[in-house]
Amino acid sequence: MNKTEVVLLIGIMAAATYLPRMIVFLVFSKGTTPKWIAYLSGVLPTAIMGFLIVYCLHSVSVFTYPYGIPEAIGVLATVLLHVWKRNTLLSISLGTVVYMIVLRMF
Amino acid sequence: MRKAFKAALPHTVPVFAGYLVLGMAYGFLMHERGCGLLVTFLSSLLIFAGSLQYVQLDLITKVFEPISSFVLSLVINARHIVYGITMVEPYKKAGWKKWLLAFWMTDETFSLHCGVQTPEDIDDTDFKMAIAILDHLYWIGATCFGNVLGSMLQFDTTGMDFVLTALFVTIFVDQWLNSKDHRPALVGLFVPVVCLVAVPDQYILVSLVLIVVLLLAGRNRMGGSHE
DSSP, X not given: OOHHHHHHHHXXXXXXXXXXXHXXXXXXXXXXXXXXXXXXXXXXHHHHHHHHHHHHHTTOOSXXXXXXXXXXXXXXXXXXXXXXXXXXXXXXXXXHHHHHHHHHHO | OHHHHHHHGGGGHHHHXXXXXXXXXXXXXXXXXXXXXXXXXXXXXXXXXXXXXXXHHHHHTSOOOHHHHHHHHHHHTXXXXXXXXXXXXXXXXXXXXXXXXXXXXXXXXXXXXXXXXXXXXXXXXXXXXXXXXXXXXXXXXXXXHHHHHHHXXXXXXXXXTHHHHHHHHHHHHHHXXXXXOOHHHHHHXXXXXXXXXXXXXXXXXXXXXXXXXXXXXXXXXXXXXXX
């Protein structure tokens, strides 16, 4: 991506950020919210997090060395830490440190 | 308004700590991708959405695809619709300022607006505005600081972009532990994996559409607790 495209991307992402944040105030400030919208905004966040995890790891090849093992260990460390301590910052920082260390051992 | 800032400040300390880590990492990685202070500042000022800016880090390294970037960003931010639904009533008394409050409605700011009681001697709108402004300033400050730091320090950052994966993993775990019905989470996890194998070039759009369709199809069975 060149510099112009980077700036365009910022504009696109800004628009896509404010549309969902404002749309409810634009559309439903007087009447009631349609059920299917309320339903989707309840279940979509959970599903999208799953998608985002896959999105982050999509370039990992499980068929060639090191078979995605560093990523698996990093994710596992993050999950275990988080289930144990429920501290987002701790899980993210230590999980990343574990991943960076494991990556250098392969 | 000054009183409102004073009262809001202590409540925003956890957000400050969180933004410092995530913001600095973002600024640092922006530097790695050849983006300087101005682009980092503009992104944090105009986009101001943590997870989206991490996705931006990835998109910057790829070919520019405006439509798929827009759709991806929209779907990632779709959760803010539910925040909006929650805040329609509380923001009503803010008048025209409700547009600013909606503008600033990140996950963290939203959680403070929901969770923190406004002190009795302070105007509710001023208090909410103060929280939102402080949070935005923390984010801009942390990302720019990280970006400058990146231009001064030289060390091997290979693997540091795992903070993004770790961020999503922790949110995923939180949501998993807080919900009884895990089907939406599983749909979100497995649909893109299948699409990645079946249609690797178009997997982002295809899997996002499929996820929405599947969730709507399972409407009567899934997520009943959210109504």
